[in-house]
Amino acid sequence: MSSFSQIIGHERQKHLLRQAWQHQRLAHAYLFSGPAGIGKRLMALALARLLFCPSGTGCGQCPVCRRIDHNNHPDLHLVEPVDGQILIEAIRTLQQQLALRPYEADRHIVLIDDAHLLNSSAANALLKTLEEPPGSCLLLLISSQPQQLLDTIRSRCQTLPFNRLGTGQISQILQQQIADPEQRELLIRLTEGSLTRALGSDHELYLQRRRSLFAQLSRLSPQTIVPLLELAEELAGDKEQLPELLGLLLSCYRDVFILAHQGAAALVINRDLLDPLTRLAHQCGPQRAGHRLAALLQAHSQLLTTANRQLIMENLLIRLVS
Template sequence: MTFARILGHERQKDILRRAVKSNRLAQAYLFEGPDGVGKELMAQALARMVFCADGDGCGDCPACRKVDHHNHPDLHLLEADGKFIKIEQVRELQREMALRPLEAPRKIALIVGAERMNQAAGNALLKTLEEPNGASLFILMTHQPERLLSTIRSRCQRLQFGHLPLEKLKQALTEKLGLDDTEGHLLATLAEGSFKKALGRDREFFIEQRRELLKRVTALSAGSVLPLFELAKQLNDDKESLPDVLELLLAFYRDLLLFAHARPEQELVNIDLMEKIRREAGRHNVTALLRKLEAVIECRRHLERNVNSQLAIEVLLMRLAA
């Protein structure tokens, strides 16, 4: 992976290129921003540039190929073992980073999901960052920088990574996946500026089954008890898809609110469902639509806190049916 092949983040690329060319890399970087927007790709591209025989991450030299195949002896990856990054993992990384580089001018450690370090692991890493050996580079990546020790944050040069622009993401998805304009708009909008998230989407679910989901949800009424509980059970039986289901519902009710406020169609997510949006927006006033949107948001919060998912979905559908 080279900088040129990474979508967006031109300012961050320029900062890192200039640091490499002038031999003024920081001892530690903190790449922070939403999941899936390119932080890991940028870290790998930086490692390739540092190790590259030509100094530009050519992709052809032995060093670049080793980085691409994850077998470069001077590149070390640290990520959570289970829910957390444990102190034993950090200590093992410290031992590796204390050794002299075997092939490259320096060793590089990539720490993915740095917010998952427990306090002991964080304190251990801090000691290493406070006493750099001059032949090591640490790149920490996180979507929750506030969970890191403030002293770790202060020891790193911080680079912010934002969401990718909608039109740029839409264009990339359309070209890579062969989507039409409507499909590209839908996936790009639901991915919230994350290329990785968009590529992970099940197109059939988001473009076809989305219609069936919205049809069944909007057909519910306060008296439709059996269909409501049947749908709740079906959704709960596929727990892995629940976050995506809630995201679709959020996008739909957001569209209804925007339409009710006479916003341009281009701002909507489900632009291929305009007739349904007109019909549903006409059935409810703005206050009712806000309550439905709040119900979806509350359900998502409950599921993030590991409450009874079946009950949370049933309550959500009852509120949407009201």
């Protein structure tokens, strides 16, 4: 078994968990959701090793790590379905164990695999533990069918989605979120244009402009209304360049959208901005990233029919930062 840092892939999830652990901000309960067989359970076990391993690395070699891997550690509690169900007895046993102090480690770790197979009485019993988690306990729920879990269970867990999107899946999501075919077409055209320019002759100038625009935008918030209006005025004043500037922003927010949906970093156009774009994607989440993309597309079409560029830009920036 490899150490936590040697796990291949799922960089974002790994990073979030490690950061949370290092800053003592781990949630009481996580829901690792995503397709079966892509490494959610491995990640949960690796996290258990990270937390329990005396070397602080989840080395995978020491006796503690090995006992975790063999499901033979007294403070790691594994709950799995039997004959396609997790029954209330399993949850009651778990609750008795959690009522005791951990034997060796500083906390209990509970791993509930295929959590969507909790039957309804088991789910309701587990809910009590989630509502009032024992002080030193980390619950890791794993599910490929998270929508089958009780809302009340889901809402008490921090969801960590696991998946890798290919280009096809992303365009599917875009199709769902951007219903208007003309707008979808526009997005593809503008982002492809952006890619061409990013690789084209004005390379440096292009990168510079986009970086500064993105940085300006990142500093804005709904509370910074004056700088927001100033930027709107600056953009609106540049009538010739405005469509292209919107194209730049669109390519950035397309990347944010992809990253917010756990798309592969390889699909990102603005690679030099990968870190800030990833941070923004974490902040936004998939839904808001979609709204922002839609706001940009809308502004782009409004510019073709409306004269009041200032107003369009103000509305756009407000939607981008809220």
